[in-house]
Each structure stands twice: as structure tokens, then as C-alpha cells.
């Protein structure tokens with residue numbers, strides 16, 4: 376079984392600061408880490424490998440410093456790591472990003488055939504959740520999103536449960552296929568000492584657009600279909616009204632009165 | 641690009657029921673269609689879904705495309721995306737809105753690649769630019785810290801998924817007339833490699849969170865799993881649903897599907913009562929769009945006490961029983 380986990384480096388969300396004047400991210404001092412959802416994607420890949428045998432590869436697309444998430448992936452149990460690093464990728468939207476990743480995965484597939492791709496549900500920065508389903512569209516592989524549980528899997532197919540409106544659905548997919556997973560699928564393990572050492576020593580393979588045979592007309596800010604034309608900090612103008620009363624009990628009574636007066640209940 | 645006309649909305653059907661997001665999309669879509677002077681079109685895909693067509697017309701659709709077949713009874717990403725792609729190629733819409741539900745997010749993403757166009761995710765506001773007629777879709781990112789407006793200048797349709805509850809539901813206009821056109825399901829082409837096995841309804845403690853008008857949410861301050869029973873009592877009394885911050889989910893007191901926030905669900909009820917929740921930004925990301933926020937907290941300086949419309953200082957185990965008593 377050859378499983379590819381997709382991981383993205385994103386700001387540690389507690390540290391996101393936005394300049395209220397410009398609406399831009401204040402990057403300096405902001406720490407980066409593996410997108411929290413991708414920890415679950417990688418953990419699921421490593422767990423399935425432990426059950427079925429095989430190899431876990433990790434791919435990321437990002438600037439040079441994104442190699443840190445690949446090292447971190449090795450510490451968490453990945454065997455092989457690949458970085459898509461090229462200025463041509465910069466500023467890509469999800470259409471272009473998923474195209475680039477699908478080309479990278481095709482290349483990985485030519486080295487060792489891929490059975491399964493696992494993405495996180497979404498990222499904590501631009502959080503579109505598009506990438507998993509879109510990689511599957513480029514590759515024309517079947518997919519399931521919002522997967523909360525792998526019910527069974529063998530060499531030929533897997534059965535998973537995915538979250539949907541009002542419940543969940545069980546679906547069966549043949550390999551190769553693409554999953555996007557939510558956080559109740561597992562509990563990511565802590566990095567092992569052995570893994571940390573391996574992470575330090577690891578050689579990171581970096582591929583350019585040409586290396587993976589990607590069409591540059593489909594990449595980067597100049598060619599991708601969507602564009603962020605404006606960004607701004609939302610106004611929050613709530614004025615808290617403190618509910619009066621001498622005791623907690625009195626304040627509870629008062630609250631219900633206020634909610635009733637204003638027809639909120 | 642001029643051949644691309646009309647504003648489409650995807651009317652999601654789940655387990656034989658029309659999703660209420662369809663009416664929200666009709667409100668948003670009507671605004672866009674009027675601004676462009678084009679038609680508002682609804683798209684129905686599924687099994688026995690034509691029965692919803694007239695209802696969509698009475699809520700504002702001028703035209704409804706229906707693709708129905710037994711094979712489409714359950715949602716499967718690949719078939720549905722192929723059907724939508726064929727519809728788009730055949731009828732060439734200008735704008736295409738889908739709901740940012742689980743189904744809509746996955747379906748819109750896959751369809752955008754098949755069609756070869758751009759997609760804005762999870763927008764909360766859509767407008768037509770008066771000069772160029774483009775779709776301007778605004779969406780919260782970075783957990784609600786930053787709003788971004790996104791366009792798609794060169795490909796059509798401009799696609800966008802719209803966050804549930806961002807728009808009011810369109811009112812019904814009884815007897816309104818419109819056109820219904822059926823689009824053939826093609827068994828040889830609209831195939832799926834995925835097999836649907838079962839739908840499992842969540843033993844619903846009443847309501848689906850996304851549709852709840854009142855939400856009573858508990859945080860670490862609830863202190864123990866049994867504490868949620870008290871919150872449930874209040875929720876039941878107010879005709880609402882229970883939810884949680886991440887802390888009690890991580891502690892195993894309540895299931896993840898109740899989690900509100902950046903890494904949980906986004907809700908927009910009329911009334912959100914946060915009990916023993918401090919109000920960290922990642923939690924606020926999922927509920928700050930609520931019409932009225934009430935905070936019940938022991939600590940008057942907790943961040944949520946500064947942003948709530950009603951801040952109630954006190955132990956939730958004293959405040960809630962007193963509320964229940966008053967409600968009797």
C-alpha cells in the first residue's frame with residue numbers, strides 16, 4: 376500500500392495577527408506549523424501503513440521554509456517526502472494548487488504506484504476545503520470528503536464513513552482514491568525520538584514545475600482563475616450589556632426577562 | 641464569454657428532503673440575477689426530485705433544470721460532478737452558486753475542476769460589480785480574522801459556495817410560474833466508481849445545529865460530561881440545540897460533531913447562549929455571526945463577556961436553573 380498524505384504549512388493559528396490598517400497578515404514573528412487538520416491526514420496514513428504494510432509519502436507545495444513540515448512529517452512517521460517548490464507556483468488558487476499537487480502525485484506514482492491520497496478537511500488559513508476533491512478531479516480518481524472513519528480496508532478497496540448534513544454516509548471506494556479527513560478520525564501520536572533524529576538527517580526532494588511536467592500556463596497568480604481583490608478586517612461593534620442582579624440566580628431571572636422583552640425567545 | 645447567461649443555484653436534496661439552503665441561495669441568486677437582468681435558474685439532481693421544482697419556482701426560480709434517475713438516489717461526488725459539468729457545458733451559466741454544506745463544498749470543488757473555472761469558498765456575501773458585471777464574493781478567512789473579496793475574471797461560470805445562514809430564506813410566492821426542463825441522466829457517461837452503502841442518521845437530540853435558531857453551547861466551565869444534560873434541558877425548553885467549544889470535546893465530554901469554531905462547525909442562530917466558554921478567537925470564528933449572543937461566565941473579564949450582547953456573571957449551575965425556573 377502506498378499512501379500519499381498532503382500537508383500544508385500554515386500560520387499557527389493562535390499567532391495570526393492582522394494589520395487593521397492594511398488588512399495584511401503580519402508575518403514577522405508569526406510561527407508556522409503543519410496545518411492542524413493535516414496531522415490527522417498523516418496519522419491516518421501512518422496507521423493504515425502499520426495495518427497493511429507499505430510506504431507513506433508526504434507532499435507539500437510551498438516556499439523553501441515549508442520543508443519544515445516535511446521534516447515534521449518524517450518525525451511523525453512518513454517514509455518519503457517531496458516538496459513542490461518553484462516561483463511558478465506562487466500565488467496559486469485552489470484550482471492551480473490542486474493541479475500542481477496532482478502533477479506532483481503523478482510523478483510520485485511513476486516512482487512507486489500510489490493507492491491512496493489523504494488530505495486534511497481544510498486548512499486553518501484560507502480554509503477552502505477544495506484541494507482534496509480537486510486533486511481527485513484532476514486525476515479522475517474517486518474520492519470521499521469529510522471522512523470521519525475508515526471502517527475497513529483491504530488490498531482492493533476501502534469502506535469509509537463521511538459526515539454529511541444530518542448524519543453520515545458509508546461509501547466504498549476502489550483504489551486509487553482520495554480522502555479528505557476530519558479530526559474525529561484518529562488521535563495523532565506524538566513524535567518519536569527516532570523520528571525526530573530521522574527528520575534532522577532527511578534529504579528533502581524539491582521539484583520544480585518542469586520536474587513534474589506541469590503546464591506553467593495553469594500555475595501561479597498570473598494564470599489561476601480566481602484572485603483576492605480586496606481584504607479587510609471585519610468590524611465587530613457589539614456593545615456588551617451586563618445583566619444586572621445581586622446574585623447569579625437574580626441575573627438568570629433578569630436574562631430571561633430581557634430575552635422575552637426583545638422577542639428573542 | 642458573452643454566451644454565458646443566467647445565475648444558477650444548486651438546490652441540494654439530502655435523503656429525499658430539499659435542503660433549506662436552496663431558499664437562501666434563491667435570495668442571493670435573485671439579487672444577482674436582477675442586477676444583471678438575467679434569469680435565476682435552480683438545478684435539481686437526484687431521484688424523484690422534480691417534485692421540488694414548482695416549490696423552487698414559487699421561491700423565485702424562473703427556470704429549473706432537473707436531472708433525475710434511480711442511479712442518482714444518493715449523493716456520490718463523481719456522478720453528481722459529472723452531471724453538473726454536463727449541465728454547465730450545455731446551458732452555459734454566467735454565475736453558479738452552491739451551498740457551502742459538506743455536500744456542496746465537495747461537489748463545487750470537483751465540478752470547478754471538471755468545468756475549468758474558479759471557485760470561491762464559503763462566501764457570506766455576493767454582489768455584482770456595477771462596471772464589469774463580475775461576481776464579487778466575500779468570505780471570512782483565518783478564522784474570521786480577515787475578510788477577503790474574490791473574483792474570477794476570465795472563466796465562466798464564476799462559481800461560489802455560500803455559507804449556510806448567510807442570507808434569509810426567500811419568501812414563497814404562491815402560484816408563481818416558471819419553466820421546468822428535464823436533463824437526461826446518461827447511464828454510460830454518468831458513472832461512479834464509488835458505491836453507496838448506507839446513510840446513518842445521527843440520533844438527533846432534536847435539531848440539526850445548522851438549522852437551529854437557538855443554540856446553548858457549553859465550554860470547559862461545564863466541568864463534567866453530565867453537565868451537558870442541564871444545557872440540553874435549557875435548549876429543549878427554548879426549542880434549540882446543544883453545542884460545545886473545543887475544550888469539552890477534547891476532554892471527551894461531548895462528541896466532535898457538536899464543536900463550534902474554526903475546526904468545528906459554523907452556526908448562525910438567532911440566539912447563542914455560551915455557558916462556561918471563555919470566547920477564544922477560534923471559538924468565536926464559528927458563532928460570531930449569531931444575531932444575539934449571551935454569555936454566562938463566572939469570570940466577568942472573560943473575553944466573551946466583552947463581545948456578548950448580554951453578559952451574565954455567575955456560575956452556570958446557578959444561572960441556568962434559575963433561567964429554567966423563570967421559563968416555567
Ligand SMILES: Cc1cc2nc3c(=O)[nH]c(=O)nc-3n(C[C@H](O)[C@H](O)[C@H](O)COP(=O)(O)OP(=O)(O)OC[C@H]3O[C@@H](n4cnc5c(N)ncnc54)[C@H](O)[C@@H]3O)c2cc1C
Pocket residue numbers: 380381382383384410412413416434435436437467468469470472476493494495496497498500501502503504505506507601603606758759760761779781788790
Ligand atoms: C484570504 C485568502 C482567501 C482565499 N480564498 C480562495 C478561494 O475562495 N478560492 C480559491 O480557489 N482559492 C482561494 N485562496 C487561495 C488558496 O488559499 C490557495 O490555493 C491555497 O494554497 C490552497 O487552499 P486552502 O489553503 O484553502 O486548502 P484546503 O483546500 O482548505 O486544504 C485541504 C487539504 O489539502 C491539502 N493541501 C492544501 N494546500 C496544500 C499545499 N500547498 N501542499 C500540500 N497539501 C495541501 C492539505 O491536506 C489540506 O488539509 C485564498 C487565499 C487567501 C490568502
Ligand SMILES: Cc1cc2nc3c(=O)[nH]c(=O)nc-3n(C[C@H](O)[C@H](O)[C@H](O)COP(=O)(O)OP(=O)(O)OC[C@H]3O[C@@H](n4cnc5c(N)ncnc54)[C@H](O)[C@@H]3O)c2cc1C
Pocket residue numbers: 388389411499858859860861862884885886887888899900901902903904905915916917918919920921922923926936937938939942954955956957
Ligand atoms: C488551531 C486551533 C483550532 C481551534 N479550534 C477551535 C474550535 O473550533 N472551537 C473551539 O471552541 N476552540 C477551538 N480552539 C481552542 C480555543 O483556542 C480554546 O482553547 C477553546 O475554545 C477554549 O474552550 P473554552 O472556552 O470552553 O475553555 P476555557 O478557555 O478554559 O474557558 C472556560 C471558561 O469557563 C468559565 N467557567 C468555569 N467554570 C464555570 C462555571 N461553573 N460557570 C460559568 N463559567 C465557568 C471560565 O471563567 C472560563 O472563561 C482551537 C485552537 C487552535 C490552536
